Amino acid sequence: MENLKEKVYAQLSLAKQASRQMALLTRTEKDKALAAIGEKLLADAQTILAANELDIAKAEADGQPASYLDRLRLTPARINDLVESLAALAALDDPVGQKMASWTRPNGLVIEQIRVPLGVIGMVYEARPNVTVDAAAIALKTGNAIVLRGSHSAVNSNVALARSIREALAATDLPEDAVQYLPFAEHASVDLLCTANGLVDVIIPRGGAGLIQRVLQLSSVPVLETGVGNCHIYIDQAARYDMAEAITVNAKTSRPAVCNAAETLLLHRNWPHDYQRALLQKLLDQGVELRACEKTREAHHELASLLHEAQAEDWDTEYTALILAVRTVDSLDEAIAHITAHSTGHSEAIVTEDAAAANQFLSAVDATAVYHNASTRFTDGGEFGFGAEIGISTQKLHARGPMGLPALTSYKYVVRGTGQIR
Incomplete structure (x- = not known):
């Protein structure tokens, strides 16, 4: 020594x-x-x-x-x-x-x-x-x-x-x-x-x-x-399907090993059932393993054999792999409460055409970067115009974010x- x-x-x-x-x-x-x-x-x-x-x-x-x-x-x-x-x-x-x-x-x-x-x-x-x-x-x-x-x-x-x-x-x-x-x-x-x-x-x-x-x-x-990145994508009931699909697929699959990749997908129960099923199927087609809550599995029983049952630890896991936890929520408030309970404070996103819902999400969610209608993958020094970054801080003193x-x-x-x- x-x-x-x-x-x-x-x-x-x-x-x-x-x-x-x-x-x-x-x-x-x-x-x-x-x-x-x-x-x-x-x-x-x-x-x-x-x-x-x-x-x-x-x-x-x-x-x-x-x-x-x-x-x-x-x-x-x-x-x-x-x-x-x-x-x-x-x-x-x-x-x-x-x-x-x-x-x-x-x-x-x-x-x-x-x-x-x-x-x-x-x-x-x-x-x-x-x-x-x-x-x-x-x-x-x-x-x-x-x-x-x-x-x-x-x-x-x-x-x-x-x-x-x-x-x-x-x-x-x-x-x-x-x-x-x-x-x-x-x-x-x-x-x-x-x-x-x-x-x-x-x-x-x-x-x-x-x-x-x-x-x-x-x-x-x-x-x-x-900080580690347990990042969420919340699909609000007023989300456009094409945008929701593009953002979710990008956030999960473009480079799953990095800290700004999405690890949990939250679906508003009133987002059209066909949209939900199409998005889940798209993720499955991209090779993503889905670990879904009971409510999601029941709502999409036709996909049940392809949806793994989510365990309590899944909501707190940074997979850094093609694995995504999926939960159905009844409201924006429930989505925010879930993120508050499980987020690492890295990057969180809402997809919606409802400006009031977006503003509530952006104000209430405490994270280094909060997104409206954009992928969490943008939390990066280069993408923010900072040049190469030395890391992404999730603390609040001296420096925060990229x-x-x-x-x-x-x-x-x-x-x-x-x-x-x-």
Whole structure:
């Protein structure tokens, strides 16, 4: 343990030193580095993909499900997407140094509230190697250093990506130590990262509920909590069928392994029976396993053999797979009550042509993002225009929702005087 602590703390100390230099960089310097990282990822693509294949092969041998393999897998197209996200990030305004507010006191003191980097960010995450690039890029754009600790199942991919990023930084004369990757398999390395007060300024966990809760419970460093997504689609009695079908199918099937995918479908009992049956059949045709409440199974007895009986735990499960819980509700109030009881506060949607019902839903549902006539799949930094995101926060302090550039900054007060004393 002592040897591991020495190794981890050595990397954290290098990141801390680099963070001081990062905080002073200009936007031009940071954007040049992002472009260099993109070029390096393309140049090293074959090496990165070969490393990823090692991780995929081990995951397959371990019997990991398809949803897990999807999160873990890198492809040439996904590497191109990462490069495009770097370019989009470079095009965004640099928040560091922005004047958030300014005022003059009666004694003549001029007080300005200025955005500054957080310092050293510790990132603990699972499976998705794309997070290595996204997190490092956002940290660099906001003048932070970052220490990455991904799951050991993706260690080959993550080490290859981190190596390319560091080499690109060195080539642009930026401190390569601003990006550190902890390659250690021991869970104790996470504990050390999360308790390194004075070396790390904030911890961001990104992954399943188990990982997030573990970090929250053991961390003495402040935590920016990202949340799991038990997301709902509520089909109101005044919903158009074509819209309801398109939104539900997209929210569940376009990429079921991600946190903004729908996990529960709520159907108003007065929505036409033929519409309900058609939607359920469409989902079944798309390969979705439906776990339905008793009321839904009774209303659609002709589909009963295809509808699994929902259990109590289904209402609280983030499946990250082609599985959808289905419940029939008697009213909008009942739908809101169900969401209040079971939502993780991520993304919730209503499909309706009734403006009053939509407004009631949007006002009453407490979530990071609430939607009227749109898919929950839009809860994403890129879709919101933030560029690459570092995660989606479901907490309410400091940052909420997709965490883009401003979420990776704090602020300080700059006070200018002419000799005033108190």
